[in-house]
Amino acid sequence: MVEDKVRYHVSPHHDGERVDRVIAFFSGLSRSKVSGLISKRLILRNGIPIRKGSEIVHLNDEISMPNLVGEAVEEIASDESIDFEVVFEDDSVIVVCKPSGLIVHPGSGAANGTLVNGLAAQFPDLREIGDPTRLGLVHRLDKGTSGLLVVARTPEALDNLKFQMQERHVHRQYFAIVAGHVESNKGVVDAPLGRDPKNPLKRAVINSGKYARTHYEIDQKYESPFKVSMLNCRLETGRTHQIRVHLAAIGHPVLGDDLYGGRTSFNIENRLALHAQMLTFLHPKTKNLMNFESPLPAELTSMKDIFR
Template sequence: MTKIFNYSVTSEQAKTRLDKLLSDVNPDTSRSQIQLWINLNLVKVNSEDVKANYKCQPGDVIEWTVPQTEPLNIQAENIPLDIVYEDTDLLVVNKPKGMVVHPSAGHQSGTLVNALLYHCNDLSGINGVERPGIVHRIDKDTSGLLVVAKNDIAHTHLSDQMAAKTIERKYVAIVHGEIAHETGLIDAPIGRDPKDRQKMSVVDNGKPAVTHFRVLQHFPDYTYIECQLETGRTHQIRVHMKYIGYPLVGDPKYGPRKTMDIGGQALHAKKLGFTHPITKDWLDFEVEAPEQFKEVLSYIEKMY
């Protein structure tokens, strides 16, 4: 169950920041938790999404939705995990290709969350019972690094870093076509594809999305690239690279009809850096692409 609350702004509260006003109205809830609600679009003013620094006006109607903690009914499963780092507040996992991050329709078991629940029982509950500890996601057929929060304080701070674009995320990918230049920046909003709700696409009314890329290796019909994300939209790299005419090799959703059958897109989250939410130390992790990715790259190299 979720609870929906409503509040009307008084004249005395005019020009008060939204996050401060909600903190005053909810003294038992931390301001950082309220900012997380706002970042997750759980707070609306006059039915519109707003930012934490919105200055409230008399008569504004604030509505916020609070997910209620429910008994966890997802089964813990003894699935091996490649844990790159772990402490009392978080862990960093190298997710294998083919593993779904959290349970959903059609994927009730075998997910990263099922494995995490077996490994530890102290995961944050901010994202509800189906996504305990999950701060961000990568697609099923994308391999690589994810940070998982063990408590709500760590989760809130990590989410704040995501919103502030201070978390460093780098990927490697193999795309169709030879990119002539060495670097590029794609700044194009992403939203639901109006012609296919199962896909994302670049649309005028989408959410801001920015991807930087640089070429690591050229081939006559392919390019090996590194991408760095400023934002974390669903399928961002896959959508952006298709948008500029260089879709990912093996991508069944956004790639060309004639692509390599490699069980999903050639995409690997190789690097992750962030500030530890408690110690404030900068943590930096990097993992090599899996063998299958390397084999695809080697196969392309031998073609020329």
Template sequence: MTEQQYEVQREQNKIRIDKLLAEINPENSRSQVQTWINQGLVAVNDNIVKANYKCQSGDRVTWSIPESMSLSVTPEDIPLDIVYEDRDVIVVNKPRGMVVHPSAGHASGTLVNALLFHCHDLSGINGVERPGIVHRIDKDTSGLLVVAKNDQAHASLVEQLQAKDVERKYEAIVHGVIEHDKGLIDAPIARDPKDRQKMGIVEQGKPAVTHFTVLQRFEHFTHVECRLETGRTHQIRVHMKYIGFPLVGDPKYGPKKTLDIGGQALHAKVLGFTHPRTKNWMHFTSEAPTVFRDLLKQIKKMY
């Protein structure tokens, strides 16, 4: 992802930011530019803005454009841990270390590559590179996610996510000892204006709410369950850092000195949603991977 900058000229005073960027980047449509803005990839004077922001002469505009990918995604014979499947949805237990969909630097070996080999009837709402993908979990986060096999199922699942009707619970191991048994973190998230490769707590960001419950305390660590009310990029990782308890092993948001497990200690263990066709409530659970369970054992022995 490359960052670009532009200073608004006098004759561009009062122009909408989405129109300005579409003019500066003629190879991209205005709707694509609006997607960048909605994803928090555009800032004016280091502040995240909305598409209807009217520029002022002298404004410093910065934006990060994801590097373009080939429109061809190759099916690959990669083993999948399929928890449930029917003609509308697939529920997959994603291993840590696997990227969900192709992106810059990850053109193959992704969950999408594996899904395209397994079945050919995935929804097309998200385009060629992200067929069927309704929601994502990070590369080094393991656990459950649901994939749509047709556009009707996709639309239903997205509507449920937006209405906060999808149940998503994670377990994590964090630095520090959380004194409260339960808590709620309500802090907006967007691209960090000071580091566009990270997300951060930004006043103009999108609403983000995380509920947490302490499962077990250790001398220097806490094992917690986190329930997502919203689903922003890196939400749990950013929120737990924000309250002073960053995830163990997190290379992006964790402390410099952490336990090295090759990524953040985070597992998507519970997923629940209403089936798009039958309207039945679907509920799935997944045990944390061996590396996560071994880390808990290691911490117990350490203290």
């Protein structure tokens, strides 16, 4: 018998976050779907209807909401033309490598032509997993970022991998080319991130933002044709635009990042110099440690070779 309600309890990781983000994380629903349920007063926090998605949750709060299993939804269109690499697949998970320029899932301004549309064509079974617009996606990459993503192939795998993300057991490392010479060979940017009050498309370091922490280590420095540093960056948290905002905040924006001040005039490949190169997690079924590495794509290698 399917329960008519589902319930979640807020973990330490989500203490202090917006309630709509927490619900979207646990339920797999899109933020717009969550917003619709909130507006109808169908989601409760500690037995009281939630009135705004911006309400803040606290440790051990109980969130209850309708069980939407079996509800009719608009089906994602399959698109066999979407280009992406399948790095690994079994009956529980799929690991893919996304090219720069490809949006991960449908959203505002992008109904089709996304990675999810390509996944729907190649792995139709994903239509039964999680949010019907995200098809098992565990995390995302910005449009301009290339590299590794993990996709769950069963509801159990999705829950497990989301829990690993929540507990920060998923290791994600990125390669970045940034403007200027970073002073310290290694360091940590520990600065809260939130929506930029001056530009809703951007994130910014703000005191009222969410906890965010990025580790970096210098791989190489070059002088010509202008000073750059090549970094390996590791996410401790996974906020929107986190690496881009943190590096810009310390005066070293990612090359090709016109949103956050990265130099673009030399960038003949017209892409963001950011690549998700390593991904490590525990297999949700076998519990084996899964390690994946993605070499730099040709256009980033060409960009790297410019510098001496």
